[in-house]
Amino acid sequence: xxxxxxxxxxxxxxxxxxxxxxxxxxxxxxxxxxxxxxxxxxxxxxxxxxxxxxxxxxxxxxxxxxxxxxxxxxxxxxxxxxxxxxxxxxxxxxxxxxxxxxxxxxxxxxxxxxxxxxxxxxxxxxxxxxxxxxxxxxx
Amino acid sequence: xxxxxxxxxxxxxxxxxxxxxxxxxxxxxxxxxxxxxxxxxxxxxxxxxxxxxxxxxxxxxxxxxxxxxxxxxxxxxxxxxxxxxxxxxxxxxxxxxxxxxxxxxxxxxxxxxxxxxxxxxxxxxxxxxxxxxxxxxxxxxxxxxxxxxxxxxxxxxxxxxxxxxxxxxxxxxxxxxxxxxxxxxxxxxxxxxxxxxxxxxxxxxxxxxxxxxxxxxxxxxxxxxxxxxxxxxxxxxxxxxxxxxxxxxxxxxxxxxxxxxxxxxxxxxxxxxxxxxxxxxxxxxxxxxxxxxxxxxxxxxxxxxxxxxxxxxxxxxxxxxxxxxxxxxxxxxxxxxxxxxxxxxxxxxxxxxxxxxxxxxxxxxxxxxxxxxxxxxxxxxxxxxxxxxxxxxxxxxxxxxxxxxxxxxxxxxxxxxxxxxxxxxxxx
Numbered sequence: 171x172x173x174x175x176x177x178x179x180x181x182x183x184x185x186x187x188x189x190x191x192x193x194x195x196x197x198x199x200x201x202x203x204x205x206x207x208x209x210x211x212x213x214x215x216x217x218x219x220x221x222x223x224x225x226x227x228x229x230x231x232x233x234x235x236x237x238x239x240x241x242x243x244x245x246x247x248x249x250x251x252x253x254x255x256x257x258x259x260x261x262x263x264x265x266x267x268x269x270x271x272x273x274x275x276x277x278x279x280x281x282x283x284x285x286x287x288x289x290x291x292x293x294x295x296x297x298x299x300x301x302x303x304x305x306x307x308x309x
Numbered sequence: 310x311x312x313x314x315x316x317x318x319x320x321x322x323x324x325x326x327x328x329x330x331x332x333x334x335x336x337x338x339x340x341x342x343x344x345x346x347x348x349x350x351x352x353x354x355x356x357x358x359x360x361x362x363x364x365x366x367x368x369x370x371x372x373x374x375x376x377x378x379x380x381x382x383x384x385x386x387x388x389x390x391x392x393x394x395x396x397x398x399x400x401x402x403x404x405x406x407x408x409x410x411x412x413x414x415x416x417x418x419x420x421x422x423x424x425x426x427x428x429x430x431x432x433x434x435x436x437x438x439x440x441x442x443x444x445x446x447x448x449x450x451x452x453x454x455x456x457x458x459x460x461x462x463x464x465x466x467x468x469x470x471x472x473x474x475x476x477x478x479x480x481x482x483x484x485x486x487x488x489x490x491x492x493x494x495x496x497x498x499x500x501x502x503x504x505x506x507x508x509x510x511x512x513x514x515x516x517x518x519x520x521x522x523x524x525x526x527x528x529x530x531x532x533x534x535x536x537x538x539x540x541x542x543x544x545x546x547x548x549x550x551x552x553x554x555x556x557x558x559x560x561x562x563x564x565x566x567x568x569x570x571x572x573x574x575x576x577x578x579x580x581x582x583x584x585x586x587x588x589x590x591x592x593x594x595x596x597x598x599x600x601x602x603x604x605x606x607x608x609x610x611x612x613x614x615x616x617x618x619x620x621x622x623x624x625x626x627x628x629x630x631x632x633x634x635x636x637x638x639x640x641x642x643x644x645x646x647x648x649x650x651x652x653x654x655x656x657x658x659x660x661x662x663x664x665x666x667x668x669x670x671x672x673x674x675x676x677x678x679x680x681x682x683x684x685x686x687x688x689x690x691x692x693x694x695x696x697x698x699x700x701x702x703x704x705x706x707x708x709x710x711x712x713x714x715x716x717x718x719x720x721x722x723x724x725x726x727x728x729x730x731x732x733x734x735x736x737x
Contacts, residue, residue: 190340190341191340191683192684192685195680195684196684196735199677223676223692223693223707224676244674244706245676245677246674246677246736247680283680
């Protein structure tokens, strides 16, 4: 398993080829469209993170001391963001998840598009992932 | 019909083109594409004269007002006081004393709920609002009702987004103590028949008194969306309170007005305590200043009020009839073009509509579509537009909203339509 930092670096490098917001948007949409749907049984109220304009369902489980995430959203763009987060955080050690500050969101220029809108609950999603990690860490 | 539309467009073309140049921000690019600004219901752009008024105040006569004996303070006080008269004329209030400066529509409504409401609403009373209110015209009344054990009643609407006036009449009862209704819905664009609503209330004032003689039920209008689109005459409407914001009508953010009938304002307790609102203070007793100062505690937002004054001047200098027709034309054009796209559903199809178009795209998330339009440099708004009950009424989670002002063009709408088609291809 690659480290969080290493995966973040990969993503940042991938995004380097995009000059324009429209290209980044289309790439994230593509990632969203490819993300496997979350099983219906996990789309329950307890797993729901309510953003201002979209909903996210986040499920997590532990295997061999690492934490795995799977998630879904009614917005394809948000699903794309989820795909990136899962790629970085899923399968990692709880300690590392709790500690990381996820630099890549800033580096790929995504923050400006999501911070202003409070729209899609990305920061809520990260917070929730860290909370799960914290819970596993303490259990 | 088509020929007529084109002729109106041609008529105003040159005029509009000239006016558009008043707004420096509109010549900007977004992501290297010409900026198309369709988020006017959230906030309008500012003409250069308004921007200049702010700079001029700070660079030439910034001073605190009303108590300074010196040159700068006199100059600033004069400019500030003049705006009250401009606001009075803008909505045709009887006297400038009926104008209170606030932070905006939201604060204006809160002021009335807090001051008039605390004094006059008691347990068992009813307050009527409508099904298409902005959260700003719901929550202050809900807070008041909770505090006083009063009840909030809601005028329902039909599938077009029009209020059901018959149902409204049924809601009126001897328990009704206050009515607050939005003039133009920010999420549906409906222009409500507020004059008719007020007439109904006035006509029933005798019967609602139940033998106790006439009762007076004040009616408040949320004018956040209406002030910019057409002339408002508070005397003709006979409304008791009218709230509006500067930033939605070419003025700065953080400033707005509350109009209130003088006798009502005079009978109301102060809203906040502090400087300016007092006549005399001692530790035993404070006496309050007269209306409107009673409601303007603390140093006001001097710079923005003064620039708001310039916004009044700017609007008054326009051919408002021509502009209203043109904005209506833009709304109609966008509506017609959107209807041609498969899977588009318009939310808010009232007969009387302002230049606000709300829609959903079947199989496409509104946020995704809005963000796609953003990549093209087109600014629309997505979501519930602070009207969650409206979304619930239509059983949707949000809409894409394009709202137009006179500086927008049909070419820009064409670009949006093209964008919507592309978004569908990409996202559905």
